[in-house]
Amino acid sequence: MGKKNLLSLLILSIVVMILPLIINNPYYLSILIFVGIYSLITIGLSLLMGYAGQISLGQAAFFGLGAYTSGILTTKFALSPWIALIIAIFVTAGVAFLIGIPALKLKGHYLAMATLAFGQIIFIIFNQEITYTGGPSGFGQIPYFKLGKFMLDSDFRYYYFVWIIVLITLTLSLNLIHSRVGRALRSIHGGEITANIMGVNTARYKIDVFVLSAVYASIAGSLYAHFVTFLSPGTFGFSFSIALLTMVAVGGMASVWGAIMGTALLTILPEFLRIFHDYDILIYGSTLLFIMILLPEGFFIGLFNLIRKGNLPQSHLLKKLLETRR
Amino acid sequence: MNTILEVIGLRKEFGGITALDGVNFKVSNHQIKAIIGPNGAGKTTLFNIICGLYYPTSGIIKFKNSKINGLKPYLIAKKGICRTFQNIQIFENMSVLENVMIGRHCRTKSEILPAMIKLKKTRYEEREARAFAQEMLAFVGLETKAFKLSSNLNIREQRLLEFARALATEPELLLLDEPASGLNIRETEAMTELICKIRDSGVTILLVEHDMSVVMEISDEVIVLNSGKVLAEGTPEKIQNNEAVIAAYLGEE
Amino acid sequence: MSLGSQILQYLFTGITVGSIYGMVALGFNIIYNSTGIINLAQGEFVMLGGMIMISLTTTFKLPLPLGFLISVLLVTMIGAAFERLAIHPLKNPSVITLIIITVAGSILFKGGAMFLWGKGTFTLPAFSGEKPIFILGATILPQTLWILGIMGIVVLLLTLFFSFTQAGKAMKACAVNREAANLMGINVKVMVLFSFALSAAIGAVAGIIIAPISLMDYNRGTMLAVKGFCAAVLGGLGSNLGAITAGFIIGIMESLGAGFISSGYKDAIALVVLLVVLFVKPSGILGNKERSQLKKF
Ligand SMILES: Nc1ncnc2c1ncn2[C@@H]1O[C@H](COP(=O)(O)OP(=O)(O)OP(=O)(O)O)[C@@H](O)[C@H]1O
Numbered sequence: 059m060g061k062k063n064l065l066s067l068l069i070l071s072i073v074v075m076i077l078p079l080i081i082n083n084p085y086y087l088s089i090l091i092f093v094g095i096y097s098l099i100t101i102g103l104s105l106l107m108g109y110a111g112q113i114s115l116g117q118a119a120f121f122g123l124g125a126y127t128s129g130i131l132t133t134k135f136a137l138s139p140w141i142a143l144i145i146a147i148f149v150t151a152g153v154a155f156l157i158g159i160p161a162l163k164l165k166g167h168y169l170a171m172a173t174l175a176f177g178q179i180i181f182i183i184f185n186q187e188i189t190y191t192g193g194p195s196g197f198g199q200i201p202y203f204k205l206g207k208f209m210l211d212s213d214f215r216y217y218y219f220v221w222i223i224v225l226i227t228l229t230l231s232l233n234l235i236h237s238r239v240g241r242a243l244r245s246i247h248g249g250e251i252t253a254n255i256m257g258v259n260t261a262r263y264k265i266d267v268f269v270l271s272a273v274y275a276s277i278a279g280s281l282y283a284h285f286v287t288f289l290s291p292g293t294f295g296f297s298f299s300i301a302l303l304t305m306v307a308v309g310g311m312a313s314v315w316g317a318i319m320g321t322a323l324l325t326i327l328p329e330f331l332r333i334f335h336d337y338d339i340l341i342y343g344s345t346l347l348f349i350m351i352l353l354p355e356g357f358f359i360g361l362f363n364l365i366r367k368g369n370l371p372q373s374h375l376l377k378k379l380l381e382t383r384r
Numbered sequence: 385m386n387t388i389l390e391v392i393g394l395r396k397e398f399g400g401i402t403a404l405d406g407v408n409f410k411v412s413n414h415q416i417k418a419i420i421g422p423n424g425a426g427k428t429t430l431f432n433i434i435c436g437l438y439y440p441t442s443g444i445i446k447f448k449n450s451k452i453n454g455l456k457p458y459l460i461a462k463k464g465i466c467r468t469f470q471n472i473q474i475f476e477n478m479s480v481l482e483n484v485m486i487g488r489h490c491r492t493k494s495e496i497l498p499a500m501i502k503l504k505k506t507r508y509e510e511r512e513a514r515a516f517a518q519e520m521l522a523f524v525g526l527e528t529k530a531f532k533l534s535s536n537l538n539i540r541e542q543r544l545l546e547f548a549r550a551l552a553t554e555p556e557l558l559l560l561d562e563p564a565s566g567l568n569i570r571e572t573e574a575m576t577e578l579i580c581k582i583r584d585s586g587v588t589i590l591l592v593e594h595d596m597s598v599v600m601e602i603s604d605e606v607i608v609l610n611s612g613k614v615l616a617e618g619t620p621e622k623i624q625n626n627e628a629v630i631a632a633y634l635g636e637e
Numbered sequence: 638m639s640l641g642s643q644i645l646q647y648l649f650t651g652i653t654v655g656s657i658y659g660m661v662a663l664g665f666n667i668i669y670n671s672t673g674i675i676n677l678a679q680g681e682f683v684m685l686g687g688m689i690m691i692s693l694t695t696t697f698k699l700p701l702p703l704g705f706l707i708s709v710l711l712v713t714m715i716g717a718a719f720e721r722l723a724i725h726p727l728k729n730p731s732v733i734t735l736i737i738i739t740v741a742g743s744i745l746f747k748g749g750a751m752f753l754w755g756k757g758t759f760t761l762p763a764f765s766g767e768k769p770i771f772i773l774g775a776t777i778l779p780q781t782l783w784i785l786g787i788m789g790i791v792v793l794l795l796t797l798f799f800s801f802t803q804a805g806k807a808m809k810a811c812a813v814n815r816e817a818a819n820l821m822g823i824n825v826k827v828m829v830l831f832s833f834a835l836s837a838a839i840g841a842v843a844g845i846i847i848a849p850i851s852l853m854d855y856n857r858g859t860m861l862a863v864k865g866f867c868a869a870v871l872g873g874l875g876s877n878l879g880a881i882t883a884g885f886i887i888g889i890m891e892s893l894g895a896g897f898i899s900s901g902y903k904d905a906i907a908l909v910v911l912l913v914v915l916f917v918k919p920s921g922i923l924g925n926k927e928r929s930q931l932k933k934f
């Protein structure tokens with residue numbers, strides 16, 4: 059990891075640490091907790107999409123699998139949240155592995171469809187297995203995490219808990235990106251067949267990173283379950299998968315920093331703009347389309363490059379538009 | 385001399401097209417063997433099969449006396465066969481140095497978890513890989529471009545980058561698919577020198593090239609492919625005077 | 638009802654929905670063949686066809702045939718516009734970009750529909766009455782006959798189009814080898830536009846004929862798209878005969894599953910089939926392995 063990333067990590071850590079001291083409003087604090095939880099998912103999604111060039115349309119289902127496994131194990135089987143979190147990781151990783159093996163051997167759209175189908179299946183299971191999941195109306199009374207003597211039941215404490223996990227995950231992910239494996243992932247994006255001929259076991263890395271992204275989502279799910287303490291299927295449907303995709307695309311797919319920024323923007327904005335509640339899919343759809351056509355590097359990254367280097371974003375269409383206007 | 389590669393009865397069909405039709409030949413250690421033939425003769429297809437991209441319809445390929453057909457490409461690279469491409473295939477989303485470091489991939493080991501927590505061994509390996517890649521860039525003469533984005537290189541430099549990347553895998557057998565195409569006379573000369581330098585460092589070379597002056601100058605043996613069949617095989621002098629070969633080439637034009 | 642007639646009843650239901658899945662799968666194939674793109678907005682064309690038809694005939698009181706024609710025309714234009722605005726401007730897009738764009742298109746259509754029609758569900762009166770026809774103790778709705786008939790016509794027209802018209806033959810050439818088609822002077826870019834328009838039209842027809850027996854709302858598209866894709870994969874991506882056959886198979890499995898296993902898991906059946914096919918034989922039961930391999934390189 060280069061100096062720039064270290065510096066950014068330091069700045070982010072400081073901002074994260076002092077934010078709650080400035081913001082005293084518990085409502086705002088809880089929004090920031092959600093930003094942290096969702097960031098875990100989008101960091102994983104950015105590794106999968108931006109670095110390895112694969113796509114998942116069912117990331118909300120892995121999030122849900124983590125949340126429900128944690129919720130069910132702690133309420134119905136009285137396990138400790140910590141043990142539930144770990145079991146959830148293994149369950150989610152196993153499921154991701156099973157789905158990833160066939161889908162990743164094929165071309166990109168098979169994985170898209172397989173994950174989409176998987177997401178729907180999980181959604182149906184959440185709704186149908188009423189004895190465990192409470193069906194469409196969900197279930198509650200999920201216990202809080204306990205850290206030694208501290209019960210993590212206040213937003214203030216949970217905020218730090220979640221964000222420390224985010225910072226750790228971010229650091230590990232940056233290490234990964236700047237390693238042999240990270241390079242291999244990018245080579246898959248650059249040219250899968252060539253990468254294979256140059257000695258990269260492409261199938262294996264695609265599965266590895268897919269499973270890793272599912273594990274991140276699962277951890278996020280457990281953190282969600284023990285924060286909200288109530289789960290119902292609505293949270294984990296297709297539209298949340300799309301929302302996650304949009305967050306990553308807004309931030310710039312090939313950047314975990316972008317993923318966090320995109321997540322923050324699209325988590326905070328809806329809280330203040332009522333229009334989001336009624337027309338969320340319309341907004342997500344047009345944002346996604348707009349970004350993919352005009353700023354394929356992502357909104358933030360595109361903007362950043364524009365300011366720093368005076369480079370136009372690498373969009374064919376945008377260039378054309380700007381040229382004809384001159 | 386030891387045989388490093390042996391191709392026995394190789395056949396490849398694409399739908400109705402027979403691209404290779406019972407090809408047999410051997411490559412000895414440390415030589416440069418050239419494969420020539422008109423467009424569509426099946427040269428690239430042969431390379432694609434040797435490096436594991438296509439499965440042959442029938443036939444056997446032996447590398448250092450063990451059968452390699454059926455293996456996945458990355459395993460074949462690990463065994464010591466690497467190649468360059470007729471249509472340049474570099475990773476345009478990566479820097480020049482990173483491209484070459486991909487070549488080091490099969491000679492290093494750290495997987496996801498060690499990479500995430502940056503074990504001492506991983507860091508050591510990473511430094512080694514970087515140094516080796518830089519050495520390879522220097523070998524082909526691209527050391528000054530290491531940190532450029534690879535898509536910003538010109539054709540000649542991109543070909544050299546493919547060489548460096550292939551060499552970084554420490555191949556024993558290197559397949560070169562038309563390395564001089566798109567180069568001018570001076571550049572071709574330098575390329576010829578580089579190929580000899582690689583051979584002298586102990587790598588066996590299988591070369592596909594349309595530029596006959598290059599082929600005749602540096603190869604120890606030549607195979608002529610025509611419509612998927614071996615038409616002739618022998619030293620460059622013998623091939624130049626072979627009537628069947630002359631007929632095939634004249635018939636082409 | 639005896640077991641025999643019960644099974645027969647499930648078969649009828651299965652064939653009805655199965656023909657819709659088959660038509661969605663056809664839409665996938667047409668675009669896939671000429672572009673290599675899986676258009677995830679395919680289900681939305683179906684939804685839009687149904688919704689527009691309902692508005693035209695119930696709100697604007699247009700007669701059925703006219704409403705049918707205008708709905709199909711409108712959706713065709715939407716499909717073509719989508720291609721022009723979202724797919725056409727891209728230069729060498731990666732697979733992942735294309736997937737995201739068609740997904741974005743799909744939710745944009747969905748959002749647009751929600752904006753126009755709200756979240757309520759709507760029905761269309763059946764084309765010719767609701768009086769069921771009794772066959773061996775099972776019943777068929779007249780609408781089912783309409784669905785099968787119209788699907789037959791669509792398949793027939795498509796076959797004629799691909800074998801006898803210039804544009805159809807050109808599209809078939811693109812399907813076999815896009816580069817070669819380009820070299821032969823076929824304007825591949827126009828074919829892409831054509832294929833989007835054609836798929837949208839077929840989707841709209843499917844949406845219109847299914848509307849009377851299945852409620853329509855803004856959110857119908859995604860599930861239809863996924864099930865249509867299941868049919869397309871099961872039938873071997875790119876094979877039209879396979880798509881129709883697989884559509885029936887999935888429809889029948891679904892209605893038998895809903896009847897004998899669990900109605901709650903009805904929707905999961907097709908999805909499980911998809912995952913199993915991907916696992917066992919990704920070229921599809923009716924697909925050709927050699928061909929799908931050739932397509933890859
Ligand atoms: N993936 C493929 N699918 C179908 N046909 C193929 C494929 N690859 C090669 N062929 C066919 O096999 C034959 C041999 O092609 P190949 O590329 O090996 O020729 P070549 O000797 O490398 O020619 P050139 O000198 O032009 O590079 C050609 O007829 C070609 O059309």
Ligand SMILES: [Mg+2]
Nearest residue numbers: 427428429470
């Ligand atoms: Mg060739």
